Amino acid sequence: MESFEQSATSSRVLRLCQKNVTVAAISKDGSFNYMKRFDDKSNNDEKSEPVYWIASMTKFLTSIAALQCVERGQLHLDEDISAVLPEFKDSRILVTYDAARNLEYRPASCTITLRHLLTHTAGVAYFNPKLYGLPKMRVNEGKATLHGGVFDSFIKDLVANLGTSLNTRLVLTSPERWYVKRVNPGHTLGSYFERYLFQPLGIKEATFHLEQQESFRSLEPISIDFVIADPIQEDFGGGGLYTTCSELLKLYGAILREDERILKKETIRQMITPQSEGNGKDGVPRGLDKQYNIDSCHQRAIMNTIPRGTPVNFGLGSLIPMVDVEGRRSKESITWSGFTNCYWWIDMEKGVAGIYLSQLLPHGDLKTIDFMTEFESAVYKQLG
Structure with a gap:
C-alpha cells in the first residue's frame, strides 16, 4: 500500500x-x-x-438487526408490516399536488413488507422532489433532520407503488428501526445494537x-x-x-x-x-x-x-x-x-x-x- x-x-x-x-x-x-x-x-495523534x-x-446495521428478528421468528420478510407498524396501514400514494397545494392520492396496490423496506422498494422516501411542496415538509424546512421524532420528521405517504421501483432518492429505512423496537420491548434501537451487534463483536x-x-x-x-x-x-x-x-x-x-x-x-x-x-x-x-x-x-x-x-x-x-x-x-x-x-x-x-x-x-x-x-x-x- x-x-x-x-x-x-x-x-x-x-x-x-x-x-x-x-x-x-x-x-x-x-x-x-x-x-x-x-x-x-x-500533530496527528495516531492513538486518537x-x-x-x-x-x-447506519441502514446496513438496521437491516442486520431486522434480519436477526426474522431468524428468531419475530418478523417475516413477506408479511404486512402494518401488524407491527399500524402507521402504514392503508398506505396511499401521492400522485401530485397543484399550485394551490391540493393533493391527489391513490391507494397503494398492495401492502408494505419488510422485504420492500430492505430493498428500498417500499415507496417511502425523503429528499424526493415530489415531497418538497407538502405542508409538512414546508414546516420542517430549515430545521435539522430529526429535530423531532422519526415519524414527526418524515412523510409516510408513498411516492411509488410497492415493489415496482427502487427509489433513488434514498428510501427511508427508519421504519425498520420501529419494526425492531416494537418486537423487542424494553429496547431502544441503540440498546438492541449494543446487545446483539456490538457486544458479540467487541x-x-x-x-x-x-x-x-x-x-x-x-x-x-x-x-x-x-x-x-x-x-x-x-x-x-x-x-x-x-x-x-x-x-x-x-x-x-x-x-x-x-x-x-x-x-x-x-x-x-x-x-x-x-x-x-x-x-x-x-x-x-x-x-x-x-x-x-x-x-x-x-x-x-x-x-x-x-x-x-x-x-x-x-x-x-x-x-x-x-x-x-x-x-x-x-x-x-x-x-x-x-x-x-x-x-x-x-x-x-x-x-x-x-x-x-x-x-x-x-x-x-x-x-x-x-x-x-x-x-x-x-x-x-x-x-x-
Whole structure:
C-alpha cells in the first residue's frame, strides 16, 4: 500500500478531498488488515481515532438487526408490516399536488413488507422532489433532520407503488428501526445494537447519542453545517450512528467471514442475493435503470466506485453490481454509502471488505470517488 500512500500525499487531486479521511480494508482470513488516516493536521495523534457520523451507512446495521428478528421468528420478510407498524396501514400514494397545494392520492396496490423496506422498494422516501411542496415538509424546512421524532420528521405517504421501483432518492429505512423496537420491548434501537451487534463483536465506540458517549466528548469537532439534530430524540436507524473506522471494520469483517454470532450463513447469503426483478431498461430493476436521469452527485453517492452504466440490483440492505469491475470488485459484492461521503463494500468472492470515511459535503463528491477508486484499486493489487 506504500505506492497508494505516496500518491495520496503527493497528488493535488487527491489532496482536495482527504481532510479527516480514514480508509481501511480487511481480508477474510485476516492476513491483510490495513487502516490509514489522512489529516490536515501536522500533530496527528495516531492513538486518537476520528469519530464519524456515518449517516446512511447506519441502514446496513438496521437491516442486520431486522434480519436477526426474522431468524428468531419475530418478523417475516413477506408479511404486512402494518401488524407491527399500524402507521402504514392503508398506505396511499401521492400522485401530485397543484399550485394551490391540493393533493391527489391513490391507494397503494398492495401492502408494505419488510422485504420492500430492505430493498428500498417500499415507496417511502425523503429528499424526493415530489415531497418538497407538502405542508409538512414546508414546516420542517430549515430545521435539522430529526429535530423531532422519526415519524414527526418524515412523510409516510408513498411516492411509488410497492415493489415496482427502487427509489433513488434514498428510501427511508427508519421504519425498520420501529419494526425492531416494537418486537423487542424494553429496547431502544441503540440498546438492541449494543446487545446483539456490538457486544458479540467487541464494538465499544459506537452510539446514536454523542452526549452520552464519554470517550467522544473530549474530541475536537470539525466545522460542518450539521444536517442532523444533536442530540436526537430517537435512535435513527436510517442514518444516525456515530462510530470509528476500526469498529466498522469489525462488523464488515464479521459479515465477510459469515460469522454466525451476527447472522446465520444462509441469511448472509440471502442478504447478498439480488432481490429486485429486472423490470426496467436492459433488465435492470426500475429506478436503478435511470442512472443517467438523476443528478451526478446523487448518482455517485449511490454507485460510489462502480462505473456509471454498470447493471446493478439490490439485496437485503445494500446495492449489488451484477458484473465484475475490472481490477476491483466482484459481481454480487455489496455496498452502500453515507451522506457525508462515507462508503463501504464487502466482496465475498474475493474475500475483502473496505471502508472510506469522511465528513465532507456535498454527497457524491467527484474527488472523493476518485480517491476511493485509487484506494480500492490498491487494495486489490495488494491482495493479488
